[in-house]
Amino acid sequence: xxxxxxxxxxxxxxxxxxxxxxxxxxxxxxxxxxxxxxxxxxxxxxxxxxxxxxxxxxxxxxxxxxxxxxxxxxxxxxxxxxxxxxxxxxxxxxxxxxxxxxxxxxxxxxxxxxxxxxxxxxxxxxxxxxxxxxxxxxxxxxxxxxxxxxxxxxxxxxxxxxxxxxxxxxxxxxxxxxxxxxxxxxxxxxxxxxxxxxxxxxxxxxxxxxxxxxxxxxxxxxxxxxxxxxxxxxxxxxxxxxxxxxxxxxxxxxxxxxxxxxxxxxxxxxxxxxxxxxxxxxxxxxxxxxxxxxxxxxxxxxxxxxxxxxxxxxxxxxxxxxxxxxxxxxxxxxxxxxxxxxxxxxxxxxxxxxxxxxxxxxxxxxxxxxxxxxxxxxxxxxxxxxxxxxxxxxxxxxxxxxxxxxxxxxxxxxxxxxxxxxxxxxxxxxxxxxxxxxxxxxxxxxxxxxxxxxxxxxxxxxxxxxxxxxxxxxxxx
Numbered sequence: 352x353x354x355x356x357x358x359x360x361x362x363x364x365x366x367x368x369x370x371x372x373x374x375x376x377x378x379x380x381x382x383x384x385x386x387x388x389x390x391x392x393x394x395x396x397x398x399x400x401x402x403x404x405x406x407x408x409x410x411x412x413x414x415x416x417x418x419x420x421x422x423x424x425x426x427x428x429x430x431x432x433x434x435x436x437x438x439x440x441x442x443x444x445x446x447x448x449x450x451x452x453x454x455x456x457x458x459x460x461x462x463x464x465x466x467x468x469x470x471x472x473x474x475x476x477x478x479x480x481x482x483x484x485x486x487x488x489x490x491x492x493x494x495x496x497x498x499x500x501x502x503x504x505x506x507x508x509x510x511x512x513x514x515x516x517x518x519x520x521x522x523x524x525x526x527x528x529x530x531x532x533x534x535x536x537x538x539x540x541x542x543x544x545x546x547x548x549x550x551x552x553x554x555x556x557x558x559x560x561x562x563x564x565x566x567x568x569x570x571x572x573x574x575x576x577x578x579x580x581x582x583x584x585x586x587x588x589x590x591x592x593x594x595x596x597x598x599x600x601x602x603x604x605x606x607x608x609x610x611x612x613x614x615x616x617x618x619x620x621x622x623x624x625x626x627x628x629x630x631x632x633x634x635x636x637x638x639x640x641x642x643x644x645x646x647x648x649x650x651x652x653x654x655x656x657x658x659x660x661x662x663x664x665x666x667x668x669x670x671x672x673x674x675x676x677x678x679x680x681x682x683x684x685x686x687x688x689x690x691x692x693x694x695x696x697x698x699x700x701x702x703x704x705x706x707x708x709x710x711x712x713x714x715x716x717x718x719x720x721x722x723x724x725x726x727x728x729x730x731x732x733x734x735x736x737x738x739x740x741x742x743x744x745x746x747x748x749x750x751x752x753x754x755x756x757x758x759x760x761x762x763x764x765x766x767x768x769x770x771x772x773x774x775x776x777x778x779x780x781x782x783x784x785x786x787x788x789x790x791x792x793x794x795x796x797x798x799x800x801x802x803x804x805x806x807x808x809x810x811x812x813x814x815x816x817x818x819x820x821x822x823x824x825x826x827x828x
Contacts, residue, residue, distance in 0.1 A: 377502075391599070391670070394599060398598040402579035406579075407472070418560040418561075435552050441476045441478065504533070511527055580718075585597050644693060648688075649774035650770075656778065658795055659675045684737045695710075773815070776805075784797050
């Protein structure tokens with residue numbers, strides 16, 4: 352990796368990491384405070400609506416942000432065309448959700464979902480105004496601006512959510528917390544961004560971008576449907592409180608895994624796009640991204656699984672204890688998310704959105720089959736099924752990576768095995784420490800410290816190439 356590319360990657364990674372973990376750190380603390388006041392049922396009600404909002408957000412974008420980022424000769428006509436299309440789709444989807452609210456409430460047999468749906472769906476319309484701005488900032492690897500907007504939004508919305516929860520607004524405090532966060536973020540990005548739409552729209556530009564973006568949009572919708580289908584099934588088959596346990600466990604697991612995955616996707620996509628025609632260089636940079644991602648995420652997720660029980664009991668109280676069981680299992684599946692992200696990024700970099708869509712269809716069909724098999728056995732079995740499906744999906748994702756740049760499943764696993772062994776041995780040590788130490792606070796503290804010390808010592812003694820690479824990467828600054 353050249354020094355200029357390494358510096359650009361480092362700068363983007365640092366600001367993207369700052370944004371993700373500072374903002375999500377605030378959101379995580381806000382969630383803990385609100386969860387101690389609200390009930391699992393309150394979070395379950397909002398969880399029932401998550402899939403409808405998530406799919407709508409995917410439709411608003413329609414893959415155009417990826418298309419703009421990938422296109423090296425994008426013009427102002429392209430940008431403005433995407434902007435007006437996003438707003439039009441956002442308005443249509445808001446009206447569709449508004450009118451569909453009674454049907455959603457009937458499906459879950461929860462009348463309160465009618466007003467909840469109509470309020471929370473405003474987020475779809477708000478988000479449609481800033482898709483282009485985010486894409487252009489990502490092209491410039493300007494995560495500093497996004498970090499400032501996201502941080503301010505997290506602080507303001509957190510204050511709103513906690514205040515409403517304490518004053519007895521119940522489930523409505525969750526909805527207003529989410530809406531405030533999005534509205535402030537969008538408003539600040541409009542202020543900070545230098546780009547403004549022109550009064551122009553081109554069907555030629557639309558068709559060109561849509562040729563790539565439509566397949567990415569279809570893939571994104573499939574992925575969103577699958578990632579949220581658990582909430583639909585749990586919300587329909589089980590109690591609202593059960594869905595609350597699942598959503599809290601999933602959010603704890605998402606904090607390290609999905610945030611790191613998001614950082615990796617945002618940074619690696621424009622970087623890899625810049626060297627998309629140099630296969631040898633692309634292959635080398637790609638493998639380094641894979642190893643560094645695993646070296647960071649694997650120990651985080653295994654460590655989180657090892658301290659799940661004292662963590663949940665300490666921060667959320669005994670009413671959420673069942674969430675700890677689910678959290679341990681979910682961590683084993685989500686530890687692979689950054690590897691999935693980089694593999695899928697490669698297909699986008701190479702412009703193979705057709706293969707991207709084909710893989711998503713295959714994986715989601717297998718995932719739905721896994722849900723059908725496991726749902727009669729309960730939520731725990733469903734979580735184990737998601738772990739198995741994550742591993743199957745990894746094998747599928749690496750098939751075309753191997754064909755495109757000769758870095759297939761076996762090559763990737765050989766690269767990742769050392770970190771995998773380091774992480775699981777660390778997890779075993781942490782579990783032993785947690786069992787031996789009394790008190791949840793002491794268990795959590797001792798578990799975290801022993802895991803960090805063990806991982807650093809064992810990687811240092813074995814002269815881990817990934818540790819050297821990570822230190823070299825940081826020292827480049």
